[in-house]
């Protein structure tokens with residue numbers, strides 16, 4: 001079985017022991033309800049490090065809606081079995097009081113253009129919650145490498161900035177989005193979709209594919225691309241769109257001309273479930289783009 005650690009003290013001691021032995025530590029932070037997306041990060045961590053640690057923690061301070069936090073799936077036994085299958089050494093599974101004990105008062109915030117836009121604009125406090133918990137987890141575990149999914153494009157960009165700004169000395173590795181056969185990006189929230197909503201949700205991928213087709217056919221104007229993407233979403237039954245934006249993947253600044261490497265990012269609601277996805281324009285399989293964006297050492 002995977003070694004399950006529940007307290008920050010024990011986790012610190014276990015990670016320190018690995019470091020003292022000279023082992024490299026790869027870390028995959030998750031909120032659980034593991035799927036192939038998470039497993040792709042774990043597999044990469046397994047291939048690149050002596051010890052693989054995952055965290056499973058539904059972080060209350062990054063939720064902007066209480067119902068979303070309460071309803072977040074927590075299939076812990078299944079997660080631990082999957083982690084074991086992938087060769088995870090340690091699962092850090094703290095409860096809320098371990099991470100935010102009585103009197104907790106410190107928050108870490110990346111400010112400015114990376115956090116003001118996209119999901120940061122519509123989910124106040126979300127990234128502050130993410131950067132706070134990631135800082136805590138990095139301090140407890142002090143990994144050599146940490147693995148994040150490009151599906152959460154903005155999160156990955158913000159964590160890279162956090163690590164750089166605070167000289168954390170962690171190598172941040174980002175990996176391509178894992179999808180269902182029909183293109184829907186895997187997400188723990190997908191399990192809340194009804195059969196009909198599931199069929200509607202695939203239009204997000206269809207809309208992103210349309211954006212790539214437009215670029216290939218010579219369309220460079222991102223205003224036209226955004227309009228088309230919105231059209232495909234609407235046709236597919238998605239009326240409530242949070243944003244459709246073409247951005248530089250590192251600065252997240254909007255670009256007016258679609259050049260290869262720019263990313264089309266979408267957040268939209270299917271019923272009361274908010275889904276996000278993105279795709280890099282004009283670079284073929286996503287992995288080609290991410291190979292050169294992939295690793296940032298600080």
Ligand code: AMP
Nearest residue numbers: 030031032037148149151152177178186
């Ligand atoms: P979460 O459990 O949703 O906080 O996600 C934990 C990590 O898994 C984050 O770095 C996510 O970006 C990553 N992740 C989530 N979904 C996917 C996916 N479909 N493909 C690749 N990585 C993913």
